[in-house]
Amino acid sequence: MKAAFLKHIQGEFLEFQDSKLLVAVSGGIDSMVLLHLCHASNLNIQVAHCNFHLRGEDSNGDQEFVETFCYKHGITCFVQEFDTEDYALTKKVSIQIAARELRYQWFNDLLNEKSLDYVLTAHHLDDAMETFLINFTRGTGIEGLLGIPEKNNKILRPLLPFTREEIERYASVESIAWREDRTNAETKYVRNKIRKDVLPILKSLNTSFSQSFQNTLHYLEETSEMAKDASSLYFKEVVCVVGKESHFSIVRLKEIPNFRAYLHTWLKPYGFKAWKDIDALIDGETGKMIFGIEFVLLKNREFLILAPKSSINTDESVFTVDNLQSVNLPIGLEFKEVESSMELGKQPNVIFVDSEKLVFPLTLRKWKSGDVFYPIGMHGKKKLSKYFKDEKYSQIEKENTWLLCSENQIVWIVGSRMDERFKITNTTTKILKIKLNQ
Template sequence: MLDAFLTFINQHKLDLKKQPCLLTVSGGVDSVVMLDLFHKAGFPAGIAHCNFGLRGEDSEGDEQFVQQLSDKYGFPFYTKRFDVKSLTQKKGISTQMAARELRYAWFEELRTTHHYTYIATAHHANDSLETTLLNLVRGTGLSGLSGISAINNHLLRPLLLATKEEILGYATENALPWREDRSNDSDDYKRNQIRHQVVPVLKQLNPSLESTFIQSSAKLSSADRLLKEVLDEWAASIVVKTGDQVRISKAGLMSESEPAYRLWHILQDYGFAYAQVGKIVEGLNGISGKIFQSASHTLLIDRQDLIVRKSTVNEVDYYIQIEDNQQTAEFAGQCISLTKKSSNTDNNFVNSPNSVSIDYDKLVFPLQLRRWRLGDAFQPLGMNGRRKKLSDLFTDLKMDHFAKQQTQILVNGNDEIIWVVGVRLDERYRITESTQQILQAFLSTHE
């Protein structure tokens, strides 16, 4: 088994003599065998052991056992006791999930503090098979069918090419001691149900199930990587990221085969499930404006594009008060710079969406900067005497839902709209020949 272990390391082009690993050792046979292999190979390592205190005296015995192993092999030893129950109550998650979250956070802390390159876990081929079967039951894509990856960032699983039977055989042959976790015999956990009830039936159909799975897993992993390369290259041609928004061309998407799978490839990073993606694709030829939510992002079906942005909590309506001689007003990652000057100092009164010149003498302070509201109306620059609802203006400008949502208005002390910020000035506040003083307002975005 040592030869197979070294072959695995070489296949993945790892130089573990120069890249020390933090070995996660529970005291079970898998982690003990991993520890012995690292020692025999002469790879530098440290040992990390978690004591969750969930098994009473057995937990204490596990910690003492692993500490004795560290003394025997001459590796640095790290241990920590965790309060799993507090985290389960705080977050409302299972004991298993809480324990996983706590231990991996601690492993990463140890890795960076003590300069280990990898965190090595003792997952083996049977674990990978069980993971694949669980993913298949829950619903998964191609990556979920390829099992556990050998290397994932700083996580290393050097025993994946070994079966449980091979690990037990190595431990017995080398007279290695280990601790048994009696919770592994219980069917209270889904993984144990797979291990004790499903896998034995599959092995009756194929006695070489684990070996076959290792080969299939390698093929599926290769196919998944190849497919991602192709889809990433294609996605780059139809996806544009601007600021906090992602735009996906509807035409570019619908001109290809399997649009739902292609879209899911893009959207899965934003928390959208495959079932949602199917409904999004169904709505592409419908009326624009439909919105879909994931746990973290919002997607808008607009006229030409799908627009994705991180979801924000709806804030209570608010306003910012602007006093006379105030030089800046900041809101929602943007800033309005205000400069007062005499009309005879600058004859350039050109207005743009982001820079406006306002007749200062018509202002009643304090001004207000607030969100636009349904029913708001003003006189757009160039439309003498004609009022227009902001909602109609936004429709004319073909503004999408997100752009409307972000729009602010600058309001005079007499409740008249002075400027639809970043869109248009009100006709009543433009510079004329009789203007004596000017307030120049410039909109900028914080990087």
């Protein structure tokens, strides 16, 4: 196995050259074999051991065993003790998830603090089979079936092509000592049940099951890459990025075969899971929204708009503007008296009003149902909701719109349209320039 390991890392892990490696060692057979192989291959290694304090004195025995091995072989060993049960209770997660999160958080900290390059873990082919079957029984897509990646950023798994049988044989031949975790025999855990009951049956049905499984993973990886390539091409056709927002053209989306699957793929990284609701949103009414943890998906006519929740301003505060005092919050408005109308012109961020028609203090607020104004250049009043609809405002744009008001009358839909009642006329004696500073 040593020769096969060397060949594998020389062919697939060029990262090992001139790199400082952190080997995660629990003391079990898998991690001790990995440590032995790395040490025998003269790799530049240091060891990290986690004591989760979940098995009483056995946990302390594991720690002492790993520390003793490293001391005898001149290998630097880092040890971290965790109150795993308290962490799981605080975070409201299972013990297994708590241990995983604590372990990888600490590994990442060690990489940064000790200027190390990669973490090596001892996951092997049987682990990959177990993960495949666990995800398969729960229902998953290609990514879930692929299971454990050989390389995941700074986490590398050089034993992944090797079976548990090969690892046990190598440990026996090389007389490698290890610590036995008694919980591995408990079938109350799904992984252990698959290991003890399911995998032996599959291997008995096909003596080459391990190789067949590797071939299947290879085909799945190729399929996954093809799907990613197609997804990337379709994404460019469907999505237009506007500032912090992503606009999905529904017309173009529906032209794609199996378009819902692509949409789910694009939205999954943003924390969305309510796929039935999202599918219904495609043909839903304008203004409907689905909220994720940090993002919102909005139906706006012919588009689905993905935006951060923070971009939807639902603040109901009212800000006052005394006299000609400029304001900076929540938006920047600049007030300036001008002598003449020489500056007059169409600028969406600037208006000129008859100063004597204003009653200070002015107010700056969000729109509300029932608001009306008199659009400049038009006769009569118009509901703000109707104006937004005619101007094709999205729900996000409506929520982010501010109104500058004099008493209860709208002076300006800031950045869009002013009110006819405050325009400059032949009898105007004082002109006030109001500018939105973006």
